[in-house]
Amino acid sequence: MLDKLNAVEQRYDELLRQLGTSEVQSDPPEYRKAAKAAADLQPLVERFREYRDVVRDLTQTEELVASGDADMRDLAREELRSLVAKRDALLADLKILLIPKDPNDEKNVMLEIRAGTGGDEAALFAGELFRMYSRYAERQGWRLELMSMSESGVGGVKEAIATIEGRGAYSKLKYESGVHRVQRVPATEASGRIHTSTATVAVLPEAEEVDVQINEKDLRIDTFCSSGPGGQSVNTTYSAVRITHLPSGVVVSQQDEKSQIKNRAKAMKVLRSRLYEMELSKQQDAIAKDRRSQVGTGGRSEKIRTYNFPQNRITDSRAGFTFTTHRLSEVLNGDLVELLDALTTHFQSEKLKDATTVS
Numbered sequence: 001m002l003d004k005l006n007a008v009e010q011r012y013d014e015l016l017r018q019l020g021t022s023e024v025q026s027d028p029p030e031y032r033k034a035a036k037a038a039a040d041l042q043p044l045v046e047r048f049r050e051y052r053d054v055v056r057d058l059t060q061t062e063e064l065v066a067s068g069d070a071d072m073r074d075l076a077r078e079e080l081r082s083l084v085a086k087r088d089a090l091l092a093d094l095k096i097l098l099i100p101k102d103p104n105d106e107k108n109v110m111l112e113i114r115a116g117t118g119g120d121e122a123a124l125f126a127g128e129l130f131r132m133y134s135r136y137a138e139r140q141g142w143r144l145e146l147m148s149m150s151e152s153g154v155g156g157v158k159e160a161i162a163t164i165e166g167r168g169a170y171s172k173l174k175y176e177s178g179v180h181r182v183q184r185v186p187a188t189e190a191s192g193r194i195h196t197s198t199a200t201v202a203v204l205p206e207a208e209e210v211d212v213q214i215n216e217k218d219l220r221i222d223t224f225c226s227s228g229p230g231g232q233s234v235n236t237t238y239s240a241v242r243i244t245h246l247p248s249g250v251v252v253s254q255q256d257e258k259s260q261i262k263n264r265a266k267a268m269k270v271l272r273s274r275l276y277e278m279e280l281s282k283q284q285d286a287i288a289k290d291r292r293s294q295v296g297t298g299g300r301s302e303k304i305r306t307y308n309f310p311q312n313r314i315t316d317s318r319a320g321f322t323f324t325t326h327r328l329s330e331v332l333n334g335d336l337v338e339l340l341d342a343l344t345t346h347f348q349s350e351k352l353k354d355a356t357t358v359s
Contacts, residue, residue: 001094001095001098004098005044005048005094005098008041008044008045008048009045009048009049011041012038012041012042012045015034015037015038015041016038018034019031019034019035019038040101043097044094044097044098047090047093047094047097048094050090051087051090051091051094054083054086054087054090055087057083058080058083058084058087061076061079061080061083062080064076065077065080096348099348099351100351102170102171102174104170104174104205104280105168105170105171105174106167106168106170106171107169107170107205107206108163108164108165108166108169108170108205108206109163109164109169109170109173109203109204109205109206110147110161110162110163110202110203110204110205110206110269110270110273110274111133111160111161111162111163111164111173111201111202111203111204112159112160112161112201112202112203112204113126113129113130113133113157113159113160113161113199113200113201113202114126114158114159114160114199114200115152115156115157115158115159115199116179116197116198116199116200117197117198118182118195118196118197118198119197120152120153120154120156120186121156121182121186121195121197122156122197122198122199123151123152123154123156123157123158124152124154124155124156124186125156125180125182125197125198125199125307126156126157126158126159126160126199127151127155127156127157127160128332129180129199129201130157130160130162131332131334132331132332132333132334132336133164133173133176133334134162134334135333135334136334136335136336137164137166137169137334138334139334139335140166140169140172141166142164142165142166142169143164143165143166144162144163144164144165145162145163145165146160146161146162146256147161147162147163147254147256147266147269147270148160148161148253148254148255148256148266148270149161149256161270163206163269165206170203170205170206171344172340172344173203173340174203174205175340175343175344175347176201176203176340177201177202177203177304178200178201178303178304178305178318179198179199179200179201179303179304180198180199180200180201180303180304180305180306180307181196181197181198181303181305181306181307182196182197182198182199182306182307182309183195183196183306183307183308183309183310184307184308184309184310185309185310194310198303204273204274204276204277205273205276205277205280206269206273207272207273207275207276207277212272212275212276212279214245214268214271214272214275218245218246218247219243219244219245219246220243220244220246221241221242221243221244221264222241222242222243222244223238223239223240223241223242223260224238224240224242225238225239225240238260239255239257239258239259239260239263240253240254240255240260240263241253241254241255241260241263241264241267242254242267243264243267243268243271245271245275248275248278250271250274250275250278252267252270252271252274253267254266254267254270303317304316304317304318305317307328307332308328309328311326312326312327312328312329313325313326313328314326314327314328314331314339316339316342316343320346320350321343321346323339323342323343325338325339
């Protein structure tokens with residue numbers, strides 16, 4: 001670990017040297033690249049230098065404890081306890097800072113929610129999940145834009161797709177992908193039996209044009225009249241758009257806007273994010289899974305989280321992680337901070353298991 005930190009410090013010093021040269025200063029793209037790399041390394045280097053200073057002070061204080069007079073030893077022992085605590089805290093910070101950063105963490109999010117097993121009750125639950133994430137985004141000061149929504153006849157949601165724009169949106173929401181299960185007595189249940197239904201959530205990093213290059217020749221674009229619940233026509237113009245990416249078979253439809261141009265732009269935004277996520281799954285299985293593995297089949301037995309209404313309880317359970325809270329109504333109202341922080345801490349800890357110790 002110390003070797004890694006020394007190498008990072010040398011790289012940081014080299015970047016600062018480059019930024020001071022006329023050659024780099026006269027090349028704006030190269031200057032921006034070096035400046036960003038230096039800014040990314042700066043927190044780690046500063047912590048490492050602080051850690052090194054504390055270790056030096058610790059060594060000197062230990063010598064005072066061993067060789068000083070009685071009064072000096074007492075003072076030195078008190079200082080020693082403070083320095084040990086500071087060293088350990090800095091070491092913990094360094095381990096976290098050494099974790100490779102997910103390049104998508106600062107990206108905006110493409111959020112997709114679909115009703116799973118359970119009919120009308122699953123659609124109602126999917127609608128509640130969409131409102132939960134909408135309210136969380138609002139609490140964070142993020143901007144949510146609805147891309148498309150297919151509603152059920154009972155006021156639920158069959159499918160909802162939205163973009164969430166905000167600093168660190170993907171880093172906060174990326175662990176939400178999977179099957180969410182609800183257990184409760186539906187309003188239509190006369191005998192009071194508890195039903196189990198599911199909805200699937202996919203959280204994808206929003207792709208920019210530079211992330212995914214799409215050849216127009218690979219697209220089949222169809223236009224059709226928008227339709228509403230029950231199949232009735234919404235308008236008589238061919239404003240709705242369906243885009244098929246022929247090489248991958250991915251199909252995206254968009255009909256929320258009255259303008260065909262706007263619908264096409266929204267559909268391309270969704271398509272680009274889906275193709276980007278597919279490419280990530282091929283390149284880095286450990287970082288991003290493909291959509292099917294994210295959300296499974298939507299069956300009742302597949303889940304990452306259970307919302308139990310009779311017990312006012314939410315349990316998040318996945319490999320090596322369990323979190324339970326009895327604040328179900330608050331969470332559904334968008335208060336996700338405690339839950340998301342627990343998930344982030346867990347997955348960071350998993351990455352830290354391989355960190356080497358300082359000798």
